[in-house]
Amino acid sequence: MSAVVVRNLVKTYAGGDRRATDDVSLEVADGEFLVLVGPSGCGKTTLLRMVAGLESPDSGTVSIAGKDVTDLPARQRGLSMVFQSYAIFPHMKVRQNIGFGLTMRKVPKDEVDRRVKQAAELLHLEEYLDRYPAQLSGGQRQRVAVARAIVVDAAVLLMDEPLSNLDALLRLQFRAELKRIVSQLGTTTLYVTHDQAEAMSLGDRVAVMREGKVTQLGAPLEVYDRPANQFVGGFLGSPPMNFLTARVTRGTLAIGDATLPAPDHLSTWDGREVVMGVRAENIQVATDPAEGWVPARVEVVEPTGAALLLTVRLADEQLKVQAPATFPARPDTGVHLRAAPDALRFYDPSTGLALTSDRSHDQGP
Known part of the structure; x- marks a missing residue:
């Protein structure tokens, strides 16, 4: 089981005039793809970073697989994360980039090679394994970042606006690929975006955030068809x-x-x-x-x-x-x-x- 449960998370940054997250509670079921969506400054990335262990809450708890990890460092939480920027090493070939996390964990080389090959096949990167990032397109680099995240077989996958740097057509194509990949893996996933279409198409459930609070949580079509308030109705839909x-x-x-x-x-x-x-x-x-x-x-x-x-x-x-x-x-x-x-x-x-x-x-x- 790799469910994520957050309870009453509060975070206020120094000098802030309001809470970045304001008593947020939600659960991500084992194997569920939950999307946090909302306008800039609503607290969605702060919430993700607290789950990841990159930020410490003022109060509240984070549990993963039934274990309280609130005070654990990020490396001990069993997570993998994909950032908005590709964050791949320019001096390493694709093969080395994908296997970097495994190498750092001192996984045997033959096992690293097996997992890298498996991830490359899943993301259609087989023919690019011996290229450097500078020889790849933006979409291919983002695939490398996703492959590096999934290859470590983490209990939970966190994604912070991973498609925002892609052009519109590439974003549409990669969105479908990402949904297929996560579905195949069955990994518990928490995904942050400001793009409402992305949220609607990817998530099993969508949590719409505003001013540090989750204002509505539900299946995408339910939230779209029956907004709990005017903000949700005005934010979702184009x-x-x-x-x-x-x-x-x-x-x-x-x-x-x-x-x-x-x-x-x-x-x-x-x-x-x-x-x-x-x-x-x-x-x-x-x-x-x-x-x-x-x-x-x-x-x-x-x-x-x-x-x-x-x-x-x-x-x-x-x-x-x-x-x-x-x-x-x-x-x-x-x-x-x-x-x-x-x-x-x-x-x-x-x-x-x-x-x-x-x-x-x-x-x-």
Whole structure:
């Protein structure tokens, strides 16, 4: 078993006006791929470094495989780490770079050669083993860094934005390879990124961090589809979730002159405003009016290849709508919109927290 458990981790840097991590607790199950995602400065790398033993918490504990390692140095934690920079030795060939950790542990040479060959095959590096890093592309160098991390057969693999230095196409390709490799190995993995698409595609679960706290933790599609608060909805997704102000009045939602049926769980909010969230891809768009469709006006048309991204004006609100690539949209023309009721999410305007059928009374007036 190689589960990672952190309890109530607090870290404040000298001179800091707030905590880098603020009472963070989470568990990474044995063999799980957990992604920490959030904007710069949210505390995700600090949390990773405390798990690694590169930073000491002010309070709280870190356990690996059921053992408290809070006070152990990094080298005694049974971890392997891949950094944002390649951090490979320019004077060593690929073969030596991959096997460096094993050599330092005085593993017999034939065993080092066997493991290096195995890792090279897994990462498609066989033909580059006798090259120097300067003779490799950026993606190949990052593969070397990953191979060096996995070859030591550590209980836990930690990755700190390992793809951020790659160009967009290479990042996309290597992301798929990385997911395949980690799945094959079954290694418990904690991965840090600010890239939401990376987080969604890689993780078994995603922990969204903000200002030193984990604000939501769950399966990627669950977090994407049902954000626990406006921050998560606005952070995950490209474009981010649309947020509109709506007034609840006797079972209806009023957005400007447009009205929609209000769900039952908003009955305690009658006469008050709520924030309605909806994803761009969950809004249907048409040129002709029909019953139940809401009029809007197109402001901007952005072709994305497979679809059009429309910026439209609904009453005093602006929102993003995804339309088919063949949709006849032009700026300053009228369209009609409709969203399925089950695609709408609602939030308390004062706290930003989700209003759901089991929480609405707790967050109501």
